[in-house]
Amino acid sequence: MKVIVSGGGTGGHIYPALALIKEIKKREPDAEVLYIGTESGLESEIVRREKIPFEAIEITGFKRKLSVDNVKTVLRFLKGTYSSKKIMKKFKPDVVIGTGGYVCGPVVYAAAKLKIPTVIHEQNSVPGLTNKFLSRYVNKIALSFAESEEFFPKSKTVIIGNPRAQEVVETTTKQGGLAIGLKPDKRSVLIVGGSRGARPINEAFLEVLEKVKESPYQYVYVTGQIHYDKVMTEVERNGNPDNVIIKPFIHNMPDVLANVDLIVARAGATTLAEITALGLPSILIPSPYVTNNHQEKNARSLKDNGAAIVRIETEMNGQQLLDDVHDIFTPGKWEEMHKAAKELGKPEAASDFYRLLVELTQKAQ
Structure with missing residues (x-):
């Protein structure tokens, strides 16, 4: 399996991603994983420290109020989508996963446009702007809290938990x-x-x-x-x-x-x-x-x-x-x-997430 993972900004988005990557490598030692983040986010340091191949794109988050900065963000989003497509055409992933943070926006959107199977993971009971936006394009939405189901298309959601839970246990x-x-x-x-x-x-x-x-x-x-x-x-x-x-x-x-x-x-x-x-x-x-x-x-x-x-x-x-x-x-x-x-508790969250990825990639074949 070849997997691209994207998530950044805070440890809450990065550590679940790392826990999932560990589970994938445990199940498939030959699996290839590439992480896409930003140079300015915590992920650039944390992911590289784990010796996981890392590519950076440039992107910033939207302001919730009307702002000139949002015009720049749209331009960066388009550029980030273009950069992500280039990376994917070279890497050829079987599945692309977004674990939260604005960097996921262009990465997962690019994958969906290239018809690559996509999953987003929502850790919180109330989703952020990026996951709300991506929910209309992705194949599956993995949830940590049942309370967040109401924000997403029900046909796409599956309650998985947080992969970090299994790693801790x-x-x-x-x-x-x-x-x-x-x-x-x-x-x-x-x-x-x-x-x-x-x-x-x-x-x-x-x-x-x-x-x-x-x-x-x-x-x-x-x-x-x-x-x-x-x-x-x-x-x-x-x-x-x-x-x-x-x-x-x-x-x-x-x-x-x-x-x-x-x-x-x-x-x-x-x-x-x-x-x-x-x-x-x-x-x-x-x-x-x-x-x-x-x-x-x-x-x-x-x-x-x-x-x-x-x-x-x-x-x-x-x-x-x-x-x-x-x-x-x-x-x-x-x-x-x-x-x-x-x-x-969901002490098997990482295993369940892995099984979801296998199911998605098999359907796509």
């Missing part, structure tokens, strides 16, 4: 918790705001650091690189409790996820795919700074199924955080949420 080990100092006989809580951290989550936890000393639970507190020094100054002023492990960033996050009992986090699609695959109860504080407020909608889908507590930023404070942790660890509650999260 298959790569976790019980050594991850020990490596960062967790005690296996104690309930543990992971507090994390993403790779850059989240100021409201940090502030809430620091507010009750003194009370945390008395807690029967242990905490792994990931501040984010940009907040670490400021947080440590505050911690040194108040004294660092013995039951709190503070890190600026964790590289082996799947291993840590597999060794904690509860997570406090934002509600990005990839995070939710990981925690549901592992059956991890959560306290979710959605970022209000994302398109279409999609993080809150992602989070509500877990809450509505009993797998999470959702707190918007204006509701979050230190005491509320401690109360929610205590509530989840009351007898029977954690077990209920664990079961609910597991039922939402």
